Amino acid sequence: MTVRAVVIYHGDCDGVISAGLYIRHFLLDYVPNNIMLKFSHPWRLNEDLEKSIKNLNTIEILILLDLAIGVNIANKLREIVKRNPSINIVIVDHHLSSTSVLKELQELSPRIKVLWNKVQSTPEVLAINVIRNLNEFEQVLIKVANVCEGGSTNEQHVREIADKIKLVLAVEPTNEQLIRGAVEAIVKGIEFWNSREFNEKYSKAKWLLHTLLKRIEERVENVCNWNIAIFRAAESIIYAGLFGIASSEFIKKIRQNMLIIREEREKIVLTVRTTNDQALEFCKLFSSKYANIAHITYGGHKEAASMTIKIDKSLDDFATIVKNFIREKFC
Template sequence: MAKKHAILAHGDCDGVISAFLYLKHFMPDAYPSHISLGFTQPWRATAEVNTFRIDECSSLVLLDVAVDKELFSHLVNYVMSGVSVLIIDHHYTSSMWIEKLKKLGVRIIWDIAPSTPSLMVSKLSITLNPYEEILVRVADVCEGSECNDNYITQLSDKVKLSISIDPGDIEFMKEIVDVLMHGGCLESFKKLEVKYRKAKWLLNKLVNIASERAIDMGSVLISGFKEAETRIFAGLFGIAATEIARKFNKDSIFVRKEEGKIVVTIRSQRGLALSYCKAVTSHFGGKYGGHREAASATLPDMNLDEVIKALTTIVNQVSESGIRDMSRYGI
């Protein structure tokens, strides 16, 4: 059996567009028969990597997937088995692993960039067609960049929400890539439109709920969600946290209970998201990743109210010290 190229991308707007661009410009002849394509979320990235059988992989490419200690340790197995590993990523937390990855023999392309597609264009000298240029701008907007072009913002909204409503729908993400690989445009992809309409309705409901129950800490709003609500709103929490932060011009923290864990989603206008995450994982354990403006932490399973109560103290400590000295929290 011929070995395949394994590609694992973040299962969001940014990651899906990254996967398309990489396949289109670097592996067009290998798609789809010699490609194993997967999408993941930060908390399960290592588990997803392990679904690729080392003896069946000729290469492994990680796109828009933040590196942490657990993922790094598993990449060692691939490199030691002779599998070529490439990482293209713009998450701030990946930067602390660059030198270790290079020593291991992993090729890593990292820099601060609006999105991973933007990073690919700047570092890999990709020549884009007009629609691909639009998709890169869409990825940038999905990641938080400002844009005055209504067409771009509307398309970004549709792609982001249609993916986020069910972050476990890997087949849908693969369908988006396939549509693009065959020269199609997302505006005419009917399944995307259907998912978007449902997601938009749920997002508005989630923003209203979060606003009503938020604990106001002055410069920070904290909202908690039970496990049943997590199942209803799925992957919309990050988008809703961003909307809350912009609406009230405050940092927004969502704490939600999922099966077997607590997830903390943070959006910070003041660039303190990683500081909050570092502090909360130092207190409870767990891991975190992301950017200064947008980050998340996964904590061990525990009582939701206890986490929220502790966060009120942690938030004050970080808010008071973080602006003066972010290095106190290792950021």
């Protein structure tokens, strides 16, 4: 196997769909022997990017899909194109937090090609900019991705597919076989969400989401109309990638802003959901204020964002910092 194309994509619903659609339309000549697929997440992209291209001098094209590119990654990409004159890079994204960084990277065109639109999902960016004549299967997937990212539709079957894919991928965030298999199924035009295995995982995911929502309701604390729930490392492992979905579901019920603060390995993750488009602004303000005592990365959208924090504080001490910050900035 000689790797000539590397595709790194967000391991969530719209990331997987964007990877499948991109390969299906533009990289079939590389499938299966000349392509490397790697799912990632914005907080660990630097590590995954380094691993994916290390010692691979045969790469012709590197694709980054739905990964909320930040300053550090942008600098890394500049290094890559400078160091490897044979590599071209394509970035497709819709995260509002990436806007300024991606504008700067556009100056490196044609070595780095950027596709960005202020739309609901990354697959919709592809549909607007480069994919023409979508067939029925692909049209459904675009709608599914939009619903996964908080959009709405009157089509019941689209909502059902989106709910399945979003929940299963969230509850299995490290299952490489499952996530890669979903991308490969999209490339082949297979409705993977109807398989027996996928439906079994969906039943488990629904039960876990229900229990997580109960845990949030039991422990939520209100500070200046911001609802805060704290989860320790053991629970983070159990509920894996469901915290974002649970936060979005919870604010539909309470109609107030929501924060989940949790331990995850050697970091603290803050999930932010708001009813008034303050989520990304919250992350910007917090990062600016505490950059001197913590290493903070963040990304997302106006209504839904997250921060990854490395700080020499206990979970409880950090929660106190967050509460005091809310009192200072939002009361």
